[in-house]
Amino acid sequence: MPRLTISAAEEQLAFEVTVKEIEEWWQTPRQSHIKRPYSAQRVASLRPSLPTKYASSEQALKLWKQLNEHLKNGTHEMTFGTTEPTVVSQMAKHLQTVYVSGALCGFSEVAEPGMDHADYPWDTVPKVVDKIFRSQQWHDQKQHHFRMLHPVEQRDGLEHWDYMAPIIADGDMGFGGSTSTIKMTKLFVDSGVAMFHLDDLASGKKRFTIGQGRTVVPFSEYIDRLTAARLQIDIMGAETMLLCRCDVDHSEFITDIIDPRDHEYVQGATVPIASLIDTMREAAEAGDGLPLLQVRAKWIKDSGLSTFDEAVKAVATEQEYTAYIEKLGKGTVSLKARRAIAAELVSKPVFFDWDLARSRDGQYFYKSNVKAIVERAIAAAPLGDVTWARMDLPKWDDLVSFHTQVREVYPDRLFAFGYTGDYDFPKAGFSTEAIKTFGEDLAKMGVVWQVQPIWCLQGLNMLTEQFSKLWRERGLEGYLETVQKPALATVPMTDGFEKASYCGSYLADAFFDTLAARDFGEGSSGKTISAKRQR
Numbered sequence: 001m002p003r004l005t006i007s008a009a010e011e012q013l014a015f016e017v018t019v020k021e022i023e024e025w026w027q028t029p030r031q032s033h034i035k036r037p038y039s040a041q042r043v044a045s046l047r048p049s050l051p052t053k054y055a056s057s058e059q060a061l062k063l064w065k066q067l068n069e070h071l072k073n074g075t076h077e078m079t080f081g082t083t084e085p086t087v088v089s090q091m092a093k094h095l096q097t098v099y100v101s102g103a104l105c106g107f108s109e110v111a112e113p114g115m116d117h118a119d120y121p122w123d124t125v126p127k128v129v130d131k132i133f134r135s136q137q138w139h140d141q142k143q144h145h146f147r148m149l150h151p152v153e154q155r156d157g158l159e160h161w162d163y164m165a166p167i168i169a170d171g172d173m174g175f176g177g178s179t180s181t182i183k184m185t186k187l188f189v190d191s192g193v194a195m196f197h198l199d200d201l202a203s204g205k206k207r208f209t210i211g212q213g214r215t216v217v218p219f220s221e222y223i224d225r226l227t228a229a230r231l232q233i234d235i236m237g238a239e240t241m242l243l244c245r246c247d248v249d250h251s252e253f254i255t256d257i258i259d260p261r262d263h264e265y266v267q268g269a270t271v272p273i274a275s276l277i278d279t280m281r282e283a284a285e286a287g288d289g290l291p292l293l294q295v296r297a298k299w300i301k302d303s304g305l306s307t308f309d310e311a312v313k314a315v316a317t318e319q320e321y322t323a324y325i326e327k328l329g330k331g332t333v334s335l336k337a338r339r340a341i342a343a344e345l346v347s348k349p350v351f352f353d354w355d356l357a358r359s360r361d362g363q364y365f366y367k368s369n370v371k372a373i374v375e376r377a378i379a380a381a382p383l384g385d386v387t388w389a390r391m392d393l394p395k396w397d398d399l400v401s402f403h404t405q406v407r408e409v410y411p412d413r414l415f416a417f418g419y420t421g422d423y424d425f426p427k428a429g430f431s432t433e434a435i436k437t438f439g440e441d442l443a444k445m446g447v448v449w450q451v452q453p454i455w456c457l458q459g460l461n462m463l464t465e466q467f468s469k470l471w472r473e474r475g476l477e478g479y480l481e482t483v484q485k486p487a488l489a490t491v492p493m494t495d496g497f498e499k500a501s502y503c504g505s506y507l508a509d510a511f512f513d514t515l516a517a518r519d520f521g522e523g524s525s526g527k528t529i530s531a532k533r534q535r
């Protein structure tokens, strides 16, 4: 292998130029809101020597512009999730962006399907983004070619779609440690993604079903994840946007109590009692008692499970509790410091043991509220570009409270919101009128990107069921009437084999034509319109 001939002095000079370029880049309007906990020197030292440009940057700049435009106008983008190129090509006609959902990938893009546990390989979603991005480029290319086959005076009458809708993708929890987050980020940037999101859920513990519990990682681990992703984006010199998603809402567990910023929300037993695990084990061994879920529910009741502050409130006088809260102030107070304040101001002892309540997996019980989400969102904001408080249930007051509090600190913040298929809006108290204006009302609080992540699961699934029935019952007549006729008549540019051959035959013909031209002269196939003129 030949040795590089560049001298150390030249290498140093090039390094210093790169550092300066990075510093200048970080001052641009797209970058200036991001605050890194590392230097441009560090980024420059981590860069490989071959400068590379990424389509992800173009797409991110486009998305950045679209979302800021919405923010300025109080409007919003609505999109939905898919993993299917044939769906994406039609979305482009009405929507500005495309979402690639992890849940959908887990159902349809893996060898072994399963529910939304983010238990598929770390490169699954970036590979699907790559597939979608290539399909967008193909549609874009054939549309361009189709237009160029027509004389300029006819082109205004042709359809002209922006197929290159920025793709937003699901990075889940970054798939393990910082190195996997870094590798996934690299693949996302390579794939052409415009933005991806990282959340604070625990790897292997993305559990939504009752009794299993949603588990978050400590505050610091969440911030580390986002920092790892931002660092890798910077190393690649890309504009790729990062969406900071926070899953604290409705979380039942946290994996560790290492970060004092979480202590306020961790729950423990407030009476001396056998630990939850021992209680469950004994019940299982006895084999004659209650089902284990009921044993757990009984233990939760018997243990007086609550946060330390709730435990203080339960034993203190009203005056003592007020003094305790006042002394806590607004900053971070660890459990140790809370115990000391309580010992000083409360006359009765406060029993609190969070270890007794640990789960079989070692998790601690966690009690989330809007304040906890706000704290994480504010700490995460400087590393990313958009914020999303993922909420299971659409509580309007919580939504208002969350966005208002974050906007007090970051008035120009861009926000995202996800609609899942089984939100029960009427049950949550939304009137028909409120449902109609829900998206617009959110947009007024800066929620500029709104997504139904798993429409394909519910919507496309339903359409497939309906069509299967129709196909079975009405056969060809039903197909012609309800599919082919409208597809050819009203949407002549669907991906089907319609008159205009818009599914790509012109493009393929152009390739064959170009090759044949060597032997038979230009325009040999004679199939394309004005092909001769365009070569």
Ligand SMILES: C[C@](O)(C(=O)O)[C@H](CC(=O)O)C(=O)O
Pocket: 081, 100, 101, 102, 103, 104, 116, 170, 390, 418, 419, 420, 421, 453, 454
């Ligand atoms: C966005 C999401 O992460 C996804 O995988 O699509 C899911 C979707 C859903 O549950 O509806 C999520 O919000 O966790």
